[in-house]
Amino acid sequence: MRSSVSWLRLRNTLTGLTKIHVSTSSRRWIFSSGCAYQQAQPNSQNPVFFDHRPAQLSVTPLVDTSVPAHLPVVNAKRTTITRPREHTLDHEGFYYCVPPEQSDVIYGMSPNSGAFDMRHRTLQNLRFQWELAKESAIMIRKPALEVMEYVKNTNFAHPVVRYVIYGREGSGRTCTLTHLLHFFKDEGFILLHVPKISIWSRRYKEVQESKFKPGRIDLPLDSVEWLQHFLLQNGEHLRQPNTKLVTHKTYVWSKREETPAGSPLSDIIDVGIKRARYANDCIGVLVEELKRIVSESDHRVAVVMDVANALFTPTTIPQVDKTTVPADRLSLFLHFRKTLKNDWKNGVVVTTIDRKGIVDLPLRFDGGGNQFPRYLLREEGWAVMDPFIPVLVNDYSDKELTNCIDYNIETRWLQHVNAGTQKGRDELKVVSQNNPETLRKLMSRL
């Protein structure tokens, strides 16, 4: 009898941070309403925590008047430098905020922006975090700095350089991409950003036979979404009055519809958005035209693609003969494969690879398994991508972990009594094993 009691007791650890039954009260504070925190005016009773922040930033920090007394006052390390180009290794582990005017364009986190559904499905966790903290804070980490350094040193007359960001489950590959997206946007690149390829192979919306080439499969609605996303991110380039982004030949969509040569690429996109039937072909045209134009002009294109290895793996789209559509018959995949080749210039290709969401890889909950590029890209991917530069994303270093916990305490995301103590931090460190995603999941319920 005694021993069974002790087994029960062991369910709670010393600090009580990790336990099975989490009372809902700890969550209530966060999810009480869609707009949880009323912004309080700083005064003498409620000093602004981040008073080092420059005043011109409209990002207001979270200051809540009903701060529980037990919570420690912690300030996470931040940098006010908002240009990624200026980030250096000295800032490693620091947070910085993407200015809202840029953030809205790049990440489109507000429900009013186009293709919200796609981003909602792909960048959900990031969106929640940014919405609740009322700021788009990104931690500056080494892999992003590394890629930026390479890009800065790149000779753009050479064929495009491909980067493959790899690392284990939850180590922060997608977050690295968000940082890089900001970097490319800031540098004036045209963004060819695919938030997550694997949703097209598993969670597609509508399927139709291709008109352009029989036997191929189109995903019209998904394509429309992506075009909207592209338009959102690159509106300033496309809508320029004297843009060089023009077609070099006439595209005939149907008997009555055609896009003449010399018309701006935004026309192509408009066709795709308005006529979903042609959206897939529009993407093909867009890729072809962009590759052609940038090789000759001073525009630069950054292809940023999450889970690029899904381009080379089968889909779950059923066919009449009860088989599934292979990757080389999905026209979207074929179009985006073209961007990964190094037969064009004046651009850069940054991709990540992942095990999760790949159709024929067994789902492993333990976060293990082979995560290396050659294995995940497979024969076809290797043939397309080689030679590329693999960039490893490691788990948090101790410095980054501390800063992450500090940030979460500061933003009141982490509210446990023992969260700020050394024992609590140790427990979070060991139980999460410095893995960012695991840490996020742990903290989400504390």
Next chain:
Amino acid sequence: MSELAKGVRWTTSHLRLLLDQATRYAGPSRTSWKGYRGVSSVSGSPRMSSNSPSDANAPRKLSGAAVSEFVKNAHLNEADPKVKVNRAMRSYLERAQAHNMFMKQQQQDFEICRRHLANMMGEDVETFSQEDIDDSIRYLLPSNLFSRRSRPLMKPPQEVFPQEKEAQFGIDGRPFRSLFYTGLPNYYQVLYDAANWTRQLDDLEDERVRKGKVPPEKQIDLTGTAWKSKDEMSKMLLEKISDHDYRRFVLTMERLLRHPYAYRVEEFIKKYRQVLIAETKDLAPPVPKKDDSGKSYAESHATKKSCHAWVTLKQGTGKYDINGQDLLFFPRVQDRTQVMFPLQFLNKLYDFDVIARAEFGGNSSKAQAIREGISRCLTAFVTSEELELMRQAGLLTHDKRVKERKKYAYTGARSKPQWRKR
């Protein structure tokens, strides 16, 4: 049919012969029954009471002091033609004699057989001990029966045949115990004693109250003890006690314990208490070894359900290597917490590296097996105080529960198939 039963007339000398046999072959008696003492005084202070049941609770065997007392009496009354042996005593003596004759025969047979076995095994008869006999039987008649006492054995007759009960009455057939006819004299004697003490303490209290005295703040120190369990009591009193009887015993004793002067009968109460916490078992901590780089490490093996874990705990910086992965080998938080807990408990999270191999079983089993393995390894590095803390936290207790087997006609161990009345 024995000679006795054929209606042969009993004489005193005959009896003595019988009794001689009875006393000679019965083993040494552990206690002596002093018989019933007749009138005894209960008045006076509680400490003076002479109604001590201490003798009553000792185990009693065939023959022994009762018979020797009887022999003494028989000797005294040898010339007395009026000496009458009660039928009960006569029957008892017959049984005793038959038993002793039988045991004597068995003893002789066993000796011969021991010589036979020594000859078979080619050993020296004189030095062929009981251990040698056991070894030989284990070799000649090997059995893997799970129950060890069901395996073949060859033991001396004293260990094979149960000892018989000693007589509970004297030569005239009068039982020794006043409560004999209740069937549970020892048990009811305890109840009587408790009631006796309670009354005497009540009297004492009355007397003190009359003198205007307040009972002292003394209390019996009963920490770490509890009433003896039903089985313990049964064993102690040599009587089978029912649940109801046991409840009554506890009630009575609790009432006595609540008395303000209960400290005066501490000795009596302590007799029926047992120490609750068993002493720390002789944990054999694994011996720390040194690896090539001079770091000391300890190894252990632990199980949970069908899972086996081999754990190495090495001085280090808090790294985990579980089946080649780090702690995220376990997708669930609880499992990671389980593994971490022993080190966290002793505040040594960053003092050791854990290298574990866990096989079979599920995630939870693996985690708990590794936890147990880490705890065992830790015993090699901790102080005795920390060890005691770990034991109290249950870290050193093996979880011996296993999956309950499925039963036929059921869908699981106990769950019944879905059924609806038609």
Next chain:
Amino acid sequence: MALAARLSLFSGTATSTTRQTDWIRLFASVPSNLRDEAITEATEFRTLSLNPARKERRKFEERSNRTPDLLPPRSQKMHVDQDWTNVWPTATSFKPSVVPLPVRMGFAYKGANPDKYGNAELMKIPNFLHLTPAAIKKHCAALKKFCTPWPEEIADDAACDRYFPAQVITSTYCHSGTSIRNSKYRIVSYKVPLSRLNLDSHARDKFLRLLGDRYDRHTDQITIITDRCPTRKQNYEYAKYLLTALFHESKKTEPWEHEKAVADFERFKWEGSPSEAAATNTVKEILTSSTASNEPTSEDISPEEVKQFEEVQEYQRAVSDMLNAGEHQDSVERYKDAVKTMLRLGRFS
């Protein structure tokens, strides 16, 4: 009345004789001489008791339940210094009357454990009464004359492995059941090191493909386990046959073996691989674009020359290493460095 009757049963020898004759008289199947004798002793009336009284019925039952007189067990006549190996020369099941030991088996909740007589448990278990130390000594003495001396050449295990590379493993456990034959008895494992077969690279490759998981690359051992035949001898011969067949089959080269595709290669081959083409093209492109910026190197640089560049060579080594030895952190890092050098990217500090 009943008490009186009971007393008379035990009251002496005289009554018991009459009791017996009374009883005999009840039945007509008694031999006539006895019956006559009984009649002479009897009183004038004889009653035919078709439904004998309870008392007499009981007497009958007592008689019929009496155990017959048997000879005492043989073990009681044995001398304590006898030669046991003659009493129990071979393996046989337990006989309580022959074994002079008061063994007991099983347990009882009350009283003594069941003794050896009529104890089926003792017969179920195997016994080694025929293999006492004395019996073993006798056996060894009898076998001694058939033994030969140990060859001097085989001094240690290494020498043994050298002269006898093949290893045959069988098990000879006794089964604790009605038959002592263990079902594992017939299974044969045949082990031999692959290196001792002296195969060339083609034959070795084919041999290994045919073997599948029967080869352990760490110990270089081939293990063939045969259990499909009913006896050990057949299984042993079958294992030898299998090894021989595999050996000869692997030495052959069939026509279809020339149709080997890239996916069938055991190792990565640089020549003609997509990596080679990609690397060559990329480097050439880089050089071409560099010449555009007024550098003297020519456009007509041949792919062969490109392949001789140190960067490309290093790249080749890195790729081959990564793909042959499998990916791990070091090999991927080496590949990264090689690509960086080849693409002329700076080092990230």
Next chain:
Amino acid sequence: MLLRCVPQCISGRVHHLLRSTYRPLHYGTACSAAEAFPQMRRSVTEDLMRQEQTVPSAEPVIAPVSSSPEDMLKHPDYFNVRKLFTTKDLFQAGVHLGHMEGTLNDRMRQFIFGKRFNQLVIDLDQTAEYLRDALNVLSHIVYRGGIVLFVCRHRQNGYLVEQMAIEAGEYSHTRYWRGGILTNSTAVFQSVTRLPDLLVFFSTQNSVLEQHLAVDQAALMNIPTIGIVDTNCNPNLITYPIPGNDDSPATVAFYCYLFKTAVLNAKKKKKEDDAREQRAQ
């Protein structure tokens, strides 16, 4: 029917001799307690005198120095039990207090003196006679080495009875009566066991409604019984019934005193007689 066959035990012999020697008691011929009861002012000597009158064959109170067993049994009061108590003692101990009228067992009607506030009052004159009779039997049995078992199922008085039995060197059973103690003793005690020669019930009831099992079983086994029977009890199966209050601790203590003294006196007497006999030889 049971009593017809001659028992072999000590108690049986005593019991039969006594039964044949004494004339049956004439219920109601005792002094008219109606006069004595309300006042109860008589002295001990008066009381004694009255008793002598009621038993005209009474011998001198002092017991004979030596006598044969037959003489002993014929002696009306060999152990001086008559002097042990007076009717007044009975009254003071509350022996006369019966139960409510509604609970009256019809067989007890003969012992009822009257009723007060619906509570029955027992006729103490009869009680005294029966009690003396019973004490005499008890003493004779104890003198011959008989086993006396005191039985009481009353929770409150159990301790008293047990204590008394220990002090008197006899046996008691105040607990749950498991079946077969008398009727199947060899199995219950796992050996041949000597049974008690006399059962003394301090209360013949097991609970308010049930009779004690031992009453039936003692009758079955031909063991004589002495029993305090209250107004709600059935005296039929009790060999020597004593009408009286069986509940109050004070009353039970009084009975205890009487029985204990009788037992000890008898034992003492036995010792003296034996010693005298030895000396004579």
